[in-house]
Amino acid sequence: MLYKTCFCKGYSQRHYQISCYLKDSFFLPERATAASLRVSWILAKKKRPFTDSETVKDCMLAVVDEVINDDKIKTSVASAIKNVPLSDTSNIRRVEILAADVYETLLGDLMKADNMSIAVDESTDKTDTAQLCIYVRFFDSKCFREELLCLLPLEGHTTGDIVFGKISIFFKDNGLDMMHVCMLVTDGAPSMTGKVNGLAARWSTVAPQLISLHCIVHQAVLCAKLSGALKTTMDNVMAFIRSTSSLQHRLFCMLLSEMSAEHHDLLLPNDVRWLSKGKALERFCGLREEIITFLRSSKQKKAETHLSRILDDNFMADACFLSDIFKHLNDLNLALQGRDKTAIDLVEQMCTFPVKLDLFATDLSIGRMLHFPPPRKCISSPAQITDVMTDFIARLKMNFAGRLDGLVLPTEVAVFVRDPFTVAIEGDLSARAKQVVPSIDEGKFTLELVDMRSSVTMAQELCTNGPTMFWTNVNVHHNSRCSLTDRTLHQCLRIALTTYEPKVTALVQNKKCHFSH
Known part of the structure; x- marks a missing residue:
């Protein structure tokens, strides 16, 4: 009887050890892939070369060798690190996956946005390829987002017609509506500001309500030309x-x-x-x-x-x-x-x-x-x-x-944005606001202003978080009431500039995990 009891106990312990081993073996590839995704994300955010991932692995192994004294633990940890796929080619693939993930999230938020502002700039890289950089600013129902929308290479001419055509194709391919763009900001190049064939003029034919501006930062630089x-x-x-x-x-x-x-x-x-x-x-x-x-x-x-x-x-x-x-x-x-x-x-x-x-x-x-x-x-x-x-x-x-000339905002509007609780409702604020935003409903605007100014919570929100977060929360409350290739360059820039975070766990679960070197 004692022999039988000891045998069963030993069998159970052995069975438990084997189960743990099989469980660890099953999840180890997923953990290794998740680790490689996180390393690739950090390197891309820091704008580091793809080959740096191999250096990171060497550094981790060196740290383990120096810090851990127990040989058994050291061997186990070093083995786990060696199984993390961190070659330069693996890093490239991980960056592609991560960039695609945050880009998918961005497009999903953009499709829900009623309005967006676009900033467009064209510059030539060291390979003499003209790169059209497009930034987007929009409200995602929680906060304002400023993200890199896309980087479009222009192989030939960079006229306004060609730039507009490239952007039109991009919007169509990604299910975005050009009518939702309420403001376009560019530099002063003729291809952007031309009255007939400039990008702003061509875009206005699609979105008549579009407001186009010359980049204020660029204008400040142009003021300081020496002679x-x-x-x-x-x-x-x-x-x-x-x-x-x-x-x-x-x-x-x-x-x-x-x-x-x-x-x-x-x-x-x-x-x-x-x-x-x-x-x-x-x-x-x-x-x-x-x-x-x-x-x-x-x-x-x-x-x-x-x-x-x-x-x-x-x-x-x-x-x-x-x-x-x-x-x-x-x-x-x-x-x-x-x-x-x-x-x-x-x-x-x-x-x-x-x-x-x-x-x-x-x-x-x-x-x-x-x-x-x-x-x-x-x-x-x-x-x-x-x-x-x-x-x-x-x-x-x-x-x-x-x-x-043309950049000056009405004082009442500026004060209202900074502190809406100090502006008189009985004045011509609504008329001034309509000059800046023609689509505004003056009657509805005035009534909402009365409701807002009666809220002690809103006043505290303004003092605590400032005007940007204040107006964000106003909108939330309102809604609740009712050498690189062009492609790789695009992906690296997207990760380096984005405020989104990748869904690493979901990415690991949705892809096949293989060890690499």
């Missing part, structure tokens, strides 16, 4: 930065290191990167003394010419002036960028900058230079404040005034 003496100063600074040979560049960097300079190199500007001019000028002015030391020791023919310029206080005053102005412009540019910006935010920033320009002009006219500390070091008397500086400020203000 005359200041352009010459800028060109001379850029000429020095670009003139050094590889040897001279190495020697200059060595000198900066030996002198314990604040920076270890100059910055090379790029017209495509709008912030680069200001950064390059700031670095150049900050390293003036080190540059003078280097040029005095240099035996190159151009060194004497560059040295004479940098020793000239008038030249450096202009260069430092440009550095300060571009710093203010860069600050404006950055303030206009980013997610969750409302039209009110952008217009306020654009309207505030001309006021700052008035302040700068007054500062220059009285010679105090409070807002231009670097030029103040090069200017010994107010007489050195040249007409070039004051003229540039005046022209900059004039350019902003021209660009702002």
